[in-house]
Amino acid sequence: MTTTATTELMTFDDAIAKYDPVLGFEVHVELNTKTKMFSAAPNAFGDDPNTNVTPVCLGLPGVLPVVNKHAVEYSIKIGLALGCTIAESCRFARKNYFYPDTPKNFQTSQYDEPIAYDGAIDIELDDGTVFTVEIERAHMEEDAGKLTHMGGTTGRIQGAEYSLVDYNRSGVPLVEIVTKPVEGVGDRAPELAKAYVTAIREIVKNLDVSDARMERGNVRCDANVSLRPVGQEKFGTRSETKNVNSLRSVEHAVRFEIQRQAALLDGGGEVVQETRHWHEDTRSTTSGRPKSDADDYRYFPEPDLVPVVTDKDWIEELRSQLPEPPAIRRKRLKADWGYSDEEFRDVVNAGLLDSVEETIAAGASPAVARKWWMGEVSRRAKADDVEPAALGVTSATIIELNELIEAGKINDKLARQTLDGVLAGEGSPSEVVEKRGLAVVSDDSALLEAIDGALAAQPDVADKIRGGKVQAVGAIVGGVMKATKGQADAGRVRELILERLDVQA
């Protein structure tokens, strides 16, 4: 079912000229604890269906939940990284609804007592513009199982003959991060949406509390968009686009909703408060189910659990363990290294920030580190269409290559061949140099032999040099390099030629 043909859109620029978008985000982060939120079942991705389950996460009769302390710890870390206040005591509630991916037919989730609340993070756009996004709350809950609809053509529930349920994901710990309404972003709304989710992803990855792989659903974004006429204070009716699972899609989904809602409002229509589905193929959203504030989940405090009490010392200990926030770290590194905005952004976008940092820390200059990582490793990764990090090059590889160059053992051209060898699995740079016989020819007698050959081959050039035209030496150097297949140190060759012809440089 595609509706792009029937959905009327206003151009983005026109939409922004008339309407002021207000955004809101609910980002679900799957924690990478060893076990699930309330059971001892392994929290693992990709295993055979229904193998990582216990009676608890299957919701069998008689079972009881027990809160995973590590999940609480991870949630507190997320709360602290988002600048939130951590609740001294908080509770879980039951959100009651019947659906077969939810084994108990209720989700155990925090409702009116989240573990973290009232935070804010600064989101920096590409051009350096900073927006502050206020965080309303970050609360703990459990993930549902995974439904696979079979027998239909679309893979959706409509038209399916039957559905399969995998409860491996059932009970995986989640933290849901909910923003306050984000106002005043104007035409930067789609960019901000992408940058916000990027920032959340970076933060949880940096904290090592989530694998943060969007393609696996570790980080999932529900994007709320509403429009109000420019100048109006009251919010318009919002739509909630569910489970937008890539950074690019978040940007596109927000843009699409702005254009769709603007066209609707402009035509005298009304935005329906509803959930919407994002379709990557058509880059559009379609209507989901109507959602109102009156959705009745019959929340009540989870009677099988006692309140989660957070001790002040514990929170401070966790705070002291927090890594440097990614945004601050980036600012510091950029200043330390003296990279231009563009140079630095390239490093970040290539995912090579850690590698470059390690290489510089190991003694390479920022220029050398950038030259090798960006010029060579990243280029090759692009050619092979893989992540640079996946190539297996380490900071030690780069340091060793650089040392070989500085010691005069290889030149830049040989160093590139050496890197090829490393990537081909032939060993460390030194081993590759040895195996491939790439070392610069440093034996003067071998070089002199080649020089004599080159001089004899070009007697007129030799005469010119003898006559004082020193710049003509390049032609002889070229001949020597050719004869040695590039394995000579060109500088040394030049010196020897001049010595041989008894000419002062």
Add this chain to the structure above:
Amino acid sequence: MSELIKRTATELAGLLASGETTSVELTRACLDRIAAVDGSLNAFLHVNAEEALAVAAEVDELRAAGKGADLHPLAGVPIAVKDLIVTKGQPTTAGSRMLDGWVSPYDATVVTKLRAAKMPILGKTNLDEFAMGSSSEHSAYGPTRNPWDVERIPGGSGGGSAAAVAAFEAPLALGTDTGGSIRQPGAMTGTVGTKPTYGGVSRYGAIAMASSLDQIGPVTRTVEDSALLQEVIGGHDPADSTSLADPLEGLVDAARHGDVSGLRIGVVKELGGEGYQAGVRERFSESLDLLRDAGAEIVEVSCPNFDYALGAYYLIMPSEASSNLAKFDGVRFGNRVLPDGPTTIERVMGATREAGFGDEVKRRIILGTYALSAGYYDEYYGSAQKVRTLVQRDFEAAFKQVDVLISPTTPTTAFPLGEKLDDPLAMYLNDVATIPANLAGVPGLSLPGGLASEDNLPVGIQLLAPAKQDARLYRVGAVLESKLEEKWGGPLLAQAPDVQPVVDSVVDQGSASVVDQGSASDRAETRAETRMEARAMSHTEATEGSRS
């Protein structure tokens, strides 16, 4: 009938330790008794003869090999388990068609503890469906009958466990108590039933009705047996977040050294008087006299908010139950019923729940769903929680004045089968005295207080203590029990008539209302009969097997 089965668990433990009897002999005696009388009582939904005898034989072998000293004192003493508590290797039905034939892949924590103590599990006992009821008539497998009078209810929801213990089918049983389901059947059958402090015994593996109220506890014939069994099953369980960090200790010691001298015992003004049967009041005041003679000071205390406890209970309990029972949808376990027409998930869930749940369960799910609804939450669930707090405060205030509280366990003796089937409110009222303890999480014990003069049926006396002071119940209960037995010249159950066969006319009369409700109930009756046949067979096979 072997005289062995009339012995208390404490006595049996002694006989086993001294070698005067064996666990196999004892277990077989219980199984024989079940075979003899359970056709009348329907206390058991499943008899676990083979496994029980195997465990018994293992205990006997260990004793014979001189390893008796390593065994738990109750090793080899058989026990029955309420069919709300999950057991590996035996069906667990919760008294519901929903779980007919379902076998749990895991053991409840209390069952693990019974196995560790090597207590042979005789089988699973009948109950009101999902423990919802006070008469055991709301079982999908037919009612359990009261051994004192098979035309009467044995109380509920744990009527099966109480009847089994009262009829000497088992020396011990486990029950669960959400609003009185251990204590009220205790009162109805002349047995001892204890609801421990909330969190004193792990709930892991007890199919939840109302999580904040449910508690597993002992069903026995004596106060000391109750203490012994509570010590077996109690203690912290990492699988139950609401279980207490420290075990409740000194229970058996308290039961063995009963003493009320200098103790202040409070008579709860609101739990007596009007609405309580004359014979019940008579026995109650007799118990007060005995305690006074034994050196206790009896004072009256008022707990004014107890008047609202029943109302609050009937909001909190169904609210939690409506959520706890949501998992029974036919998707993952239990029975699945396919509707006529399209088999979408909603329709399959709906058809399953329509066919799988009985009327009382549906009534409570609807009530709870309504009470939790947006717009009604504050008015119903919220208000009920406030009353709950007030009830807790009443207890706190009362326990500042007295050491334990005392009341009749129930307003009446056992009522006839079918009498309250069409009047749920009348049935609910039977729990008026037991409910406050669940709301406050405090421990309560019911022990037999004699027979009401007008109907010669057992009357229960309830003792209540502050949270974690379960030992106090046993200390006082032991005194009252011994004074009463002194007066009776033996245990009350010695006065019980032989279990009568159920004659056809009685069946018709007793289950008249059930039959009126139509074909579903008829099927349940048939199913119960089929099951009884199967049970008799398995018993025969097991008995033969052990002979060879």
